[in-house]
Every structure is written in structure tokens, then in C-alpha cells.
Amino acid sequence: MTPVRVLVVDDSLTMRGLISAALRADPEIEVVGTAADPIEARAAIKALNPDVVTLDVEMPNMNGLEFLEKIMRLRPMPVVMVSTLTAAGTDVTLAALEIGAVDAVAKPALASIGAFQELIGKVKTAARSRVRARGDAPAAAKAPQAYRPASDHVLAIGSSTGGVEALLTVLGGFPADCPATVVTQHMPATFTASFAARLDRVCAPSVSEAVDGAPLRPGHVYLAPGGATHLEVSPGVVPRCRLTAREPVNGHRPSVDVMFDSVVRLKRPMTGVILTGMGRDGARGLLAMRQAGGRTLGQDEASCVVYGMPKAAFELGAVERQLPLHRLAPAILELCADPAARSVA
Structure with a gap:
């Protein structure tokens, strides 16, 4: 070698x-x-x-x-x-x-x-990563002017290496009234608060680092804090963020699999998305979401910095559709839209 x-x-x-x-x-x-x-x-x-x-x-x-x-x-x-x-x-x-x-x-x-x-x-x-010249990637879709998410729908997104660019692209295509969204990005504890603040400044929805007990609301994105806990979602009339101090899963804390598994237990309409990253974290949990009736999307190989997590999920049969990064936001919004007001192309 x-x-x-x-x-x-x-x-x-x-x-x-x-x-x-x-x-x-x-x-x-x-x-x-x-x-x-x-x-x-x-x-x-x-x-x-x-x-x-x-x-x-x-x-x-x-x-x-x-x-x-x-x-x-x-x-x-x-x-x-x-x-x-x-x-x-x-x-x-x-x-x-x-x-x-x-x-x-x-x-x-x-x-x-x-x-x-x-x-x-x-x-x-x-x-082993794929690096592109600046400006080579296709322009990401702009947020729709008119959009209404299904009030009971939960969106869960997992990412790792290359996830900063990917999440900025995806969440940058969301309107202010986006689906209630939880995100686990593999990132040290020292970075997640700054990253949430950065996303909140440049994206239309309200983005914050998740806190224990925070209710999931449309128009809000909750980013898992790095380091000491996993981000889970607990059932209820209004689902809530839960930060649980468990051992690492797949070598990660927070773990995408832990978050996806908790969303399955909500027994609500749900969509799972797996983005660029090394390893297999999130593949099994995304499969559980799909088997429970959730919709699932994965970032395609050509647009990934590291085609590890999406590949593992795709090979497991967890990914319903693979799409390039610039097409993911519109596809996500369509799946999470209020059925009575679908207006996303």
C-alpha cells in the first residue's frame, strides 16, 4: 500500500x-x-x-x-x-x-x-476524499417563496466529513417555515455552538444547538452538541430533544444511528437524510426509518467529499433515492410538505 x-x-x-x-x-x-x-x-x-x-x-x-x-x-x-x-x-x-x-x-x-x-x-x-475547485459545484436551489411543512412531520439529517459545506447547502435551501429538523454532524464539542450560530446567520430557519427538553417546532433546526451526549427525540404531543449521556455508538457521540432510531420511536411521518461522511454511522438507523414507513434520501457519490456513510446506507437498502447535493433541499421539502399545500417543484 x-x-x-x-x-x-x-x-x-x-x-x-x-x-x-x-x-x-x-x-x-x-x-x-x-x-x-x-x-x-x-x-x-x-x-x-x-x-x-x-x-x-x-x-x-x-x-x-x-x-x-x-x-x-x-x-x-x-x-x-x-x-x-x-x-x-x-x-x-x-x-x-x-x-x-x-x-x-x-x-x-x-x-x-x-x-x-x-x-x-x-x-x-x-x-480518500474528493476535493473540487471552488465554483465547480452546481448552484444550489433557492428556498421556495411559498411553503408549508406538515405540522407533524419530523426531518432527521446525519453527516460527518464534508458536512459543513453539505449542511450549509441543504439548510440554505430551506424557507423560514421549514420542517421540524434535527441534525447530527460529527464535530468536536468546541465547534458545534459556533457552527449552529453560523447556520442561524446564513439560513432562513432558526438554527440552534439542541438543549435537553427543547420542543420540536416547524421553522426550527436543532443541531446535536458535540462530545458528551447523543441527540434523541422523545415522543409526546410535541416531541422534544433529549440529550442522553450514553457510550459512543459506531465510535461517535453524538451518533446518527441513535438519532435516527429515536425518530422511528415517535411513530410520526418522518424523513431521514444521510450526507457525506466516513464510516457507517446512520446506515442502520436510516434503514429502520425506511422500514417503519419513513422516506429516506442519500447524497450521491459524485457530490460527497467522502462517500462512506451514504454508501453504507445505500448498500444496506436504507436509501430510497440518491441525489446530488444541490438537489437535496427541494426533494426534502417536497417529502415534508403539508399534503394540502404542496408547492415545491
Whole structure:
């Protein structure tokens, strides 16, 4: 098996050494070079042609976002951002994921090789990802002018690697009066609050990080907090968000499967959607939704950053239809519309 060739870009000599040592400890990764700033990195990319770049956000001469923009426009390739855990750092990292970075990992506070294990997995995933030049993707559908969701319908969406771009595209196509929606995106706890706030600013519906006991209402999107709990939905006259402190499922907490399974127990009209991501989380739960009479959609391979979760669900028979990312919002809205007022093309 050919090793994944990685270029490490960070303005700190110490951090470059730690990242390089951690990556070199894995026999499936080869660190082909390092760079202290974007100018060095640009020359190294041309000379070394790496498979993956790890990129610091704060650097001299040109910040990481500006350099990432140039990479995605001129030479699209998999990039993993290495960010600080400050509030400003999380906002910048989310912006990087929107621009086209495959994933992000927080710089560990503890300077130890073991603290970089998460980065190794993300680099390997990035090497298998599909990266497109900015502007190559078809334009996403705009939110309909007139729309009314079925009042009792629940929409559940699961995503992982590449999910920032995917969720911005899908939720950006929703009107303010969207179906009651729950979302599980695999993301560290330090990022989900900022991501929910970002979605709320740019999308028409009200988007918030889910809190325990919050009632599901049309026009609202509830994003699972990262880290300590799973997002479930409890039955009732008005279903409510429940944050449950259980063990990880499929290696994830929150888990898409846990959320999908809870929606099945509501015994209500429901739609499940699985977007780009690595692994199998959500495949079994989406199948349960379909078997219980729910409608199910999956993102197609060509538009996924990583065609892992949607592929697993499709091969299991859980996906009713696969669609490119730009066509998902209209299809979702059609399935969740009030039957007496269907007006979505």
C-alpha cells in the first residue's frame, strides 16, 4: 500500500516537529516536507506534490484562510486544518471548512505525540476524499417563496466529513417555515455552538444547538452538541430533544444511528437524510426509518467529499433515492410538505 504523502504547514518549529513525528509514527503516512508559512508551502506543494496538506490557521505573510482560498481555486487538494481551541479559532476553522478544507483538528494543549492520534485518522480520511475547485459545484436551489411543512412531520439529517459545506447547502435551501429538523454532524464539542450560530446567520430557519427538553417546532433546526451526549427525540404531543449521556455508538457521540432510531420511536411521518461522511454511522438507523414507513434520501457519490456513510446506507437498502447535493433541499421539502399545500417543484 502506497503511504499517504503529507506536507505539514505551521509557523511553529516545535509544532511542525510534533505533527511530523506523530504522522511518521504511522507506517501508512509519509511526511514529505514541512513549511513555516504559505510562501514556503506554495513552493513545497509544487515540488513535492503531496496527497494531503495539514495547515495552521495563524501564520505570517498570509493567513491560513487566504492560502486555503488560493489552494482551492488554483490547485484543489485535501487539506486538514490544525486550529487552536479559542472562540476565534473555531470561527476561522468553520470558515476554512466552508472554503473547502476536508476536516479540522484542534491543536492539543498537551505537547505529546499521543495527543495527535486524531490527526492521523483525519489525514488518512482526507487522502480518500474528493476535493473540487471552488465554483465547480452546481448552484444550489433557492428556498421556495411559498411553503408549508406538515405540522407533524419530523426531518432527521446525519453527516460527518464534508458536512459543513453539505449542511450549509441543504439548510440554505430551506424557507423560514421549514420542517421540524434535527441534525447530527460529527464535530468536536468546541465547534458545534459556533457552527449552529453560523447556520442561524446564513439560513432562513432558526438554527440552534439542541438543549435537553427543547420542543420540536416547524421553522426550527436543532443541531446535536458535540462530545458528551447523543441527540434523541422523545415522543409526546410535541416531541422534544433529549440529550442522553450514553457510550459512543459506531465510535461517535453524538451518533446518527441513535438519532435516527429515536425518530422511528415517535411513530410520526418522518424523513431521514444521510450526507457525506466516513464510516457507517446512520446506515442502520436510516434503514429502520425506511422500514417503519419513513422516506429516506442519500447524497450521491459524485457530490460527497467522502462517500462512506451514504454508501453504507445505500448498500444496506436504507436509501430510497440518491441525489446530488444541490438537489437535496427541494426533494426534502417536497417529502415534508403539508399534503394540502404542496408547492415545491
